[in-house]
Amino acid sequence: MFNSTPDTSTNHIAIDPGTSQTRMYAIDAGLLFNEPSLGAQDKNEAESGTSAVKAWGEDALELVSGEPDRYVLVRASNIDPSTGNAMNAPMLRYFLRKIRRNGLIASNFRTMLALPSGFGNAEIDRLINTCRVSGASKILIADRAAASSIGAQIERTNFDNPVLVDIGASGTELCGYSAGELVFHRQLPIGGDALDQALKAGMQNEYDMLIHEGAAREIKHRIGAASLQEDQPAKAASCQLVGRDAVSGRIRNFRVGSDTVHQMLLPSLNELLDSINEACMSLPAALGESLHRNGLRLTGGGAMLLHLADTLATALQAPVAATERPLTATVRGAAVMLQQTSARTHSAASDTQKMVG
Numbered sequence: 001m002f003n004s005t006p007d008t009s010t011n012h013i014a015i016d017p018g019t020s021q022t023r024m025y026a027i028d029a030g031l032l033f034n035e036p037s038l039g040a041q042d043k044n045e046a047e048s049g050t051s052a053v054k055a056w057g058e059d060a061l062e063l064v065s066g067e068p069d070r071y072v073l074v075r076a077s078n079i080d081p082s083t084g085n086a087m088n089a090p091m092l093r094y095f096l097r098k099i100r101r102n103g104l105i106a107s108n109f110r111t112m113l114a115l116p117s118g119f120g121n122a123e124i125d126r127l128i129n130t131c132r133v134s135g136a137s138k139i140l141i142a143d144r145a146a147a148s149s150i151g152a153q154i155e156r157t158n159f160d161n162p163v164l165v166d167i168g169a170s171g172t173e174l175c176g177y178s179a180g181e182l183v184f185h186r187q188l189p190i191g192g193d194a195l196d197q198a199l200k201a202g203m204q205n206e207y208d209m210l211i212h213e214g215a216a217r218e219i220k221h222r223i224g225a226a227s228l229q230e231d232q233p234a235k236a237a238s239c240q241l242v243g244r245d246a247v248s249g250r251i252r253n254f255r256v257g258s259d260t261v262h263q264m265l266l267p268s269l270n271e272l273l274d275s276i277n278e279a280c281m282s283l284p285a286a287l288g289e290s291l292h293r294n295g296l297r298l299t300g301g302g303a304m305l306l307h308l309a310d311t312l313a314t315a316l317q318a319p320v321a322a323t324e325r326p327l328t329a330t331v332r333g334a335a336v337m338l339q340q341t342s343a344r345t346h347s348a349a350s351d352t353q354k355m356v357g
């Protein structure tokens with residue numbers, strides 16, 4: 001999905017190659033690009049071990065919906081059996097080619113890539129090389145947690161020692177700050193994907209309905225809730241879905257209620273809440289005190305689950321508030337970091353940013 005075309009192409013772009021969505025942002029043009037980090041893989045070629053991803057993002061979705069027997073969707077974070085590497089670099093190359101073809105970014109653009117601390121050097125090198133061959137004249141790496149915090153405007157909070165929780169697709173990051181410095185960082189191996197998997201499994205176990213994870217995610221977005229609150233009902237009481245009957249093999253329509261969905265989400269949701277709670281209990285004393293006094297900020301797409309902030313507040317016995325525009329906090333933060341770096345001399349790059357090209 002492209003944003004409306006800016007008057008002139010921009011030459012400073014931030015990139016967040018997230019597990020579920022890849023986003024690109026420019027301070028002067030806004031959100032330029034926002035497509036799923038998914039590829040369309042040819043099933044036959046994949047079985048024979050060749051590199052089989054034919055398209056990425058929305059092009060991939062189109063390919064799979066046109067020929068569902070031939071193509072299957074894969075995440076860029078999956079390992080490509082033909083190379084033994086994750087597929088983030090080929091995906092990024094495809095997306096940069098697409099966005100350049102559309103005239104949205106200038107040649108010789110400068111970029112800030114927001115990457116999680118778990119990415120190895122070889123993966124980072126592949127991404128840097130991809131940016132370089134795609135025309136980038138300057139490539140910087142931002143720590144993803146730092147970028148999310150800036151995008152969530154954590155530095156503008158009017159209290160000391162803010163704590164931020166970024167709930168993404170594959171995982172959750174918890175960051176604690178003191179005097180503007182990141183002093184506590186935990187990566188939790190549970191995010192929104194776990195809720196989708198729980199819904200998919202629940203539909204099969206309780207109703208013999210086979211649905212794919214994309215359908216489970218859609219149900220979660222439409223009627224999922226972290227708690228059922230009578231005074232603030234879920235967005236809709238139920239929704240219609242299409243799946244395959246596991247017994248007859250037939251495709252059938254099915255209606256599922258928000259209370260059922262909530263019950264199916266509950267075990268994974270509790271796992272997520274427990275792991276956030278546990279990480280909060282490991283915070284250094286000053287941060288723990290600040291958490292109970294001032295609360296924590298939630299960001300990332302997972303923060304958009306209905307009533308999640310209230311439910312987490314009850315679990316933590318502390319105030320919790322979602323940030324504005326949680327889906328784009330990381331990429332907007334990376335764009336701010338790029339702007340700040342460009343305004344400084346290159347030698348002043350901070351230790352959360354690495355100048356590489």
Ligand SMILES: Nc1ncnc2c1ncn2[C@@H]1O[C@H](COP(=O)(O)OP(=O)(O)OP(=O)(O)O)[C@@H](O)[C@H]1O
Nearest residue numbers: 018019020021168169170192193300301302304305
């Ligand atoms: N309205 C919504 N309600 C509930 N969950 C949502 C909603 N919108 C997005 N999500 C969930 O947010 C998650 C994706 O969040 P986000 O886009 O921040 O992840 P990402 O940056 O691609 O992944 P990661 O940070 O793990 O690499 C998915 O699990 C998605 O289902």
Ligand SMILES: [Mg+2]
Nearest residue numbers: 018168300330
């Ligand atoms: Mg993210």
